[in-house]
Amino acid sequence: MKQLFFAFSLCSFCLLGCRTESQSENLDSRPRDYSDRFTLVPTDTLIIPISEKTDIYSRYIQAVEVGGEAYLAMVNEKTNEVEFYGLEDSDHYFSIHIEDEEMYPIASLRAFHLYPDSTLLVAGSYRRAAYLVDFLGNVQATYKTMVDRPDGEYVPMYYGQIPLIAYPDGQHFLISTKVDTDYFLPGIWSGTMFLKVKKDSPTYQHVFPLPEFFSKLVYGARFSHSSHALVGNKYLAISLPFYNDLLYFDIETDELSQRNAGSTYFGDALPWERPEPNRDEAYYVEADSYRDIIYDPVGKFLYRIAYRGVGFLDADGNQRDWNNKIPSVIILDESLEKVGELDLPVNTYYTRSLFPYKGKLYISLNHPDNNPNEDKLMFVGFKPITR
Numbered sequence: 001m002k003q004l005f006f007a008f009s010l011c012s013f014c015l016l017g018c019r020t021e022s023q024s025e026n027l028d029s030r031p032r033d034y035s036d037r038f039t040l041v042p043t044d045t046l047i048i049p050i051s052e053k054t055d056i057y058s059r060y061i062q063a064v065e066v067g068g069e070a071y072l073a074m075v076n077e078k079t080n081e082v083e084f085y086g087l088e089d090s091d092h093y094f095s096i097h098i099e100d101e102e103m104y105p106i107a108s109l110r111a112f113h114l115y116p117d118s119t120l121l122v123a124g125s126y127r128r129a130a131y132l133v134d135f136l137g138n139v140q141a142t143y144k145t146m147v148d149r150p151d152g153e154y155v156p157m158y159y160g161q162i163p164l165i166a167y168p169d170g171q172h173f174l175i176s177t178k179v180d181t182d183y184f185l186p187g188i189w190s191g192t193m194f195l196k197v198k199k200d201s202p203t204y205q206h207v208f209p210l211p212e213f214f215s216k217l218v219y220g221a222r223f224s225h226s227s228h229a230l231v232g233n234k235y236l237a238i239s240l241p242f243y244n245d246l247l248y249f250d251i252e253t254d255e256l257s258q259r260n261a262g263s264t265y266f267g268d269a270l271p272w273e274r275p276e277p278n279r280d281e282a283y284y285v286e287a288d289s290y291r292d293i294i295y296d297p298v299g300k301f302l303y304r305i306a307y308r309g310v311g312f313l314d315a316d317g318n319q320r321d322w323n324n325k326i327p328s329v330i331i332l333d334e335s336l337e338k339v340g341e342l343d344l345p346v347n348t349y350y351t352r353s354l355f356p357y358k359g360k361l362y363i364s365l366n367h368p369d370n371n372p373n374e375d376k377l378m379f380v381g382f383k384p385i386t387r
Contacts, residue, residue, distance in 0.1 A: 027217075027268035029288075032244060032260045038301075038331050038340035040382035046362055048072065048085050048377040051093075056366050056377065057350065062162060063087065063357045064114045072355065072377070075109045082112055082120060085377070087357065096120065098137040106131055106139075111163040113173065121164050121173060127156045130164065130175055130197070143197050145175055147204045154195065154206075155180040157224070162294070167251060168233040171199050174207070176228060183221040184275040190215030193226075193238060194249075208236065208249040209256060217242070217271045222284030222322075229295040231302055231336070239293040239304055242269035246293070246304070248336070261332055263288070263306035264341050282312040285320050296356035300334035301384055303361055305351050306341070323368055327351050329361070331384060342382070349380070359383070 050056065053076065060075040070087040080099060086092030098106055106124035113121040119140060123130045132141040145156045154177040165174040174194045181187040192206040219242055228238040236249040244262030249255075262268075266288040276283075286309045293304045307325035314320055324347060331340040344351070344363075353364035362379035365372055372378060 027242075027270055028244070029270055030267050031264050032262050032267060032338075034260070034264070034338040034341075036340055037387055038333070038384050039387055040329060040331065040340075040342045040361065040384055042380050043360065043383045044381045045365070046087070046377075046379040046381060048087075048090055048379075049375065050085070050377055053079055054083060054377075056371075056374065057353070057368065059352055060109075060111055060163075061353055061355055062112075062114070063355045066114070066118070070357070073112070073114060075112060077108050077110070077125075080106075080109050082109065082122070096133070096135055096137050098122065098133055098139075111175075113162075113164040113166050115166065115170070121166070123156065123164060123175065130156075130173075132199075141199075141202075143199075143202055144204075145177065145195055145197075147195060147206070149191065149206050154178070156195070162229060165194075165228065165230050165236060173197055173199060174236065176226070177206075178224065183224060183280075184218060184277060186216050186218055188219075188224060189217055189240070194236070207254060208238070208247075210247070211258075214240075218275055219269070219272050220275055220277075220280045220283055222280050223269075223287075223289065225291065227292045229293050229302065231295045232297075232300070232334070235336075237293060237295070237302065239290050241289045241291060242271075243290070244268045246302075246332075246336075259336055261302075261304055261330060261336075261338055263290075263308075263328060263330060265306070265308055265328070281319075281321070285310060285312050285322060285325065289325070292352065292354065294354060294356060294361070296359065296361065298356065298359040299384055301361075302332040302336065303354075303356075304330040304332070305354075306330055323347070323350070329363075329382075340384075340387070354379075357381070 055076050058074040062073050064073045071084040073084050081095045081097045083095040108125035111123040118135050120133050128146050130143045131139050133139050157178045163176050177195050193208040196205045196207045223241045226240050231237050238247045244267040245258040246261040248257045269287050288309050289307050291305045295302050306328045327344040329342045333339045347370050350364040350367045360381040360383050362381050365378040
């Protein structure tokens with residue numbers, strides 16, 4: 001694995017279909033070629049009975065280990081809890097409730113990361129700080145995230161499946177940030193994308209600079225939802241909703257690279273020529289886009305969800321939303337080469353809720369428009385196999 005990543009960093013994306021910043025200034029909506037060597041096959045369905053209070057559409061879930069046992073941890077924004085459901089024994093359940101009248105900023109939980117010492121790094125809807133809490137919900141430390149930078153103010157944006165990324169050294173973490181600007185003007189995709197925070201004695205550093213030409217692109221608020229994942233404890237990968245390539249930030253050297261990771265159906269989404277705030281959702285639903293990425297450390301595969309656009313109105317005149325776009329799963333191997341893509345049926349999988357476990361990718365069946373069960377979490381396990 002180390003040798004593969006070393007070779008990958010040396011070639012720095014000058015080969016194997018990679019592009020430099022100067023070559024990327026003109027976006028290309030055409031799909032790229034790739035080697036179709038892997039697919040995903042459904043092997044099992046994981047069913048987890050849930051309580052009435054559980055949010056079945058939680059956007060923040062992770063498979064974690066607590067006391068040697070596997071759990072599915074998920075944020076319940078309604079009750080301000082992180083709930084833990086046993087993956088091997090569905091009767092095993094506990095939750096961590098965070099309630100502190102003086103800590104209004106975490107009154108609505110969003111992101112979280114579980115440390116081995118049974119503490120949680122959490123962030124709330126206020127988007128101005130992150131907090132370290134114990135399993136009783138008590139705040140142990142506070143980390144500001146409104147940190148000045150040369151080209152403007154930052155507002156943390158907690159979107160994506162695993163927004164809080166802990167460094168392998170256990171001493172630093174990364175929090176996703178974006179420029180606080182008008183979504184319908186250039187600038188939202190400018191500057192750096194992450195704030196690096198030292199945990200024990202807080203120091204702050206802005207990292208992961210975006211290619212400069214991105215700052216000119218306008219896509220609207222619905223396109224602002226990027227996703228990121230830590231790959232092989234070496235690269236922070238980020239998926240931008242409009243961009244074919246994945247961007248990779250080497251957390252050891254601070255070097256930025258990019259590599260083809262697009263859909264077989266489309267490439268880059270072209271900018272919005274005449275932004276109209278009242279057409280923001282329609283523009284997004286009708287456009288091709290990318291969203292979540294997630295890394296499986298067991299199988300060493302990186303997965304990316306792609307969505308083909310659909311008409312904003314269906315045959316009956318009803319509005320569609322992003323859940324109704326046509327999904328597929330892009331597969332990248334341990335050398336970060338695209339090796340396959342699996343089409344998913346429309347209006348069947350809730351693709352915002354997914355996690356890796358035991359070398360498989362589990363995707364939620366609880367689609368809002370076609371939910372088979374309101375009382376259970378249901379996930380289909382997909383195993384990567386060679387064609």
